[in-house]
């Protein structure tokens with residue numbers, strides 16, 4: 001791989017460089033829930049069944065689409081378009097022309113810095129194999145859960 005290849009435009013990276021750009025956070029492997037009314041996409045803490053929760057890496061990356069056909073194959077064009085990619089995602093940052101953060105393993109030389117920076121999903125998510133309904137695992141951030149509002153409306157009737 002070329003020296004400081006991560007500073008190059010995404011469409012100039014070769015296959016090995018492209019794969020090495022991933023910080024291994026695992027955030028893109030979490031399920032999302034779309035609000036049918038607004039189209040807004042909400043994150044959950046539920047991981048794809050193939051995600052190894054101890055490493056935040058796909059347990060069968062080469063064959064993942066055999067088991068998860070809708071797993072998105074990220075491309076240079078998509079990296080700048082997918083709104084649900086986390087703001088910390090290396091592909092999203094580079095698609096926006098931003099530099100990699102200092103905790104990225106390519107800069108720190110240590111994969112553990114992703115977890116130390118609070119970016120890795122390790123220890124913060126559960127597998128879809130035991131999670132139950134996704135709607136019960138939505139990360140609402142600072143906003144009031146929509147489900148709560150709807151239940152209150154029903155209670156008021």
Ligand code: SF4
Pocket residue numbers: 021022023024025026027028029074085086088089090091
């Ligand atoms: S969110 Fe981006 S950097 Fe993190 S695991 Fe997914 S592709 Fe890699």
